[in-house]
Amino acid sequence: MANDAAAKPLGVVSTNTMSTKKPGDAPKKREKMPKTVTKVLKNHAKLANGRPPTATKPQASLSHKKTRDQIRLHHVLSKQLAAAEAKGDDAEADELKKRIEDLGGLKSYQLASLQGQAKDRGGDSSTVLMEWLKPLAAQMAKREQKIRLLEVGALSTANACSKSGLFDIERIDLYSQAEGILQQDFMERPLPDSDKSQFDIISLSLVLNFVPDPEGRGQMLRRTCQFLNKHARRAFGEELQAVYPALFLVLPAPCIVNARYINEERLTTMMSTLGYVMLERKLTANLVYYLWQLRDKPRKDFQDFPKKQVNPGAGRNNFCVVLK
Known part of the structure; x- marks a missing residue:
C-alpha cells in the first residue's frame, strides 16, 4: 500500500550553468513544453513525493x-x-x-x-464472516474442540478464518491452489456417516454462482444440510446455539438484486424450506453476503421452486436456482 506521508527527496541535482548571455541581447522566450510531457513530469513528481522508493518491482497482476x-x-x-x-x-x-x-x-x-x-482488491470474503462472529470469539476460543468449518472453493490457507485460530478447517476445491486444500468436488464428496464427519459451519463463497446449471445450484444448497451437524449444538453455550450450525453464502450482488428468475424473497423462501433461517446479511456494490442457521430438517411438505420469472424487465440477468 502506498505510504501517505511524503518521502523526503534524497538529493537535488542543480541545472544552473554559467550564463552565456551577452550584454544587450534580448531575453529569450521560454520554450513551452508539450502538454503531454508536462503532465508526465507532474505525475512523476507526485509519485516521487507520495511514496518511498521500493527495493523491488511490484508483482505484476491483473487489473x-x-x-x-x-x-x-x-x-x-x-x-x-x-x-x-x-x-x-x-x-x-x-x-x-x-x-x-x-x-x-x-x-x-x-x-x-x-x-x-x-x-489490495478488498477481497477475502471471510473477513465479513469474522466481523459477524466477533461477539462469539471469546466463547469459541474457550472450547476444547474447535468449531469445525468446511470451506468449499477454498483459494487460500491464509484468509481471515484461517488466521483467527478459532476453527478446525477442512478446505476443498475443484482445483487446489495450495497445500492444505484438498482437490475435491463438494457434490461428489462422500456423505457423512457420523456426527464426527459433519461440520458446524460451511462456507460457500462465490461457489454457487459457478455451478453451471440452476438444478445443480439447488442440489448444492440441499446438500449442505447433510454436512451440517445439528446434534453438536447441544454441547454449545446459549450464544453459540443461536448461530450454529450455519452456512456462510456469498454471491455476486447482481445474482440477487438484478436477476430475472430469483430475488431475495424467493431465496429466503427456498432456504426456509430447507430449514435455514437468515441471521445476517450484507450488500455491497459487488457482493451479497449471508449467514444462515440450519434450525430444522427440510420440510416434509417440500415446495418445488422451478424456473419462474419473478423480476421481469429488460437488462436483467438469467441467474436462477431450481429446487426440487
Missing part, C-alpha cells in the same frame, strides 16, 4: 476489470457448455471446451479468483 472480465467469461462459457451437453450437441460442446482451455481452463479461473481475493 480489476481484467480479473472481473476473465471470471465472467469463464462463467458464461461454462453455462454454454452445460447447455450444449444437456442437449447432446457434441460439436458445440467440444468447441466450448476448447475455448475454455484456450483461456487457461479452470486453473486460469482460479488464479483470477485468487487475484480478486487479494487484500
Whole structure:
C-alpha cells in the first residue's frame, strides 16, 4: 500500500550553468513544453513525493476489470457448455471446451479468483464472516474442540478464518491452489456417516454462482444440510446455539438484486424450506453476503421452486436456482 506521508527527496541535482548571455541581447522566450510531457513530469513528481522508493518491482497482476472480465467469461462459457451437453450437441460442446482451455481452463479461473481475493482488491470474503462472529470469539476460543468449518472453493490457507485460530478447517476445491486444500468436488464428496464427519459451519463463497446449471445450484444448497451437524449444538453455550450450525453464502450482488428468475424473497423462501433461517446479511456494490442457521430438517411438505420469472424487465440477468 502506498505510504501517505511524503518521502523526503534524497538529493537535488542543480541545472544552473554559467550564463552565456551577452550584454544587450534580448531575453529569450521560454520554450513551452508539450502538454503531454508536462503532465508526465507532474505525475512523476507526485509519485516521487507520495511514496518511498521500493527495493523491488511490484508483482505484476491483473487489473480489476481484467480479473472481473476473465471470471465472467469463464462463467458464461461454462453455462454454454452445460447447455450444449444437456442437449447432446457434441460439436458445440467440444468447441466450448476448447475455448475454455484456450483461456487457461479452470486453473486460469482460479488464479483470477485468487487475484480478486487479494487484500489490495478488498477481497477475502471471510473477513465479513469474522466481523459477524466477533461477539462469539471469546466463547469459541474457550472450547476444547474447535468449531469445525468446511470451506468449499477454498483459494487460500491464509484468509481471515484461517488466521483467527478459532476453527478446525477442512478446505476443498475443484482445483487446489495450495497445500492444505484438498482437490475435491463438494457434490461428489462422500456423505457423512457420523456426527464426527459433519461440520458446524460451511462456507460457500462465490461457489454457487459457478455451478453451471440452476438444478445443480439447488442440489448444492440441499446438500449442505447433510454436512451440517445439528446434534453438536447441544454441547454449545446459549450464544453459540443461536448461530450454529450455519452456512456462510456469498454471491455476486447482481445474482440477487438484478436477476430475472430469483430475488431475495424467493431465496429466503427456498432456504426456509430447507430449514435455514437468515441471521445476517450484507450488500455491497459487488457482493451479497449471508449467514444462515440450519434450525430444522427440510420440510416434509417440500415446495418445488422451478424456473419462474419473478423480476421481469429488460437488462436483467438469467441467474436462477431450481429446487426440487
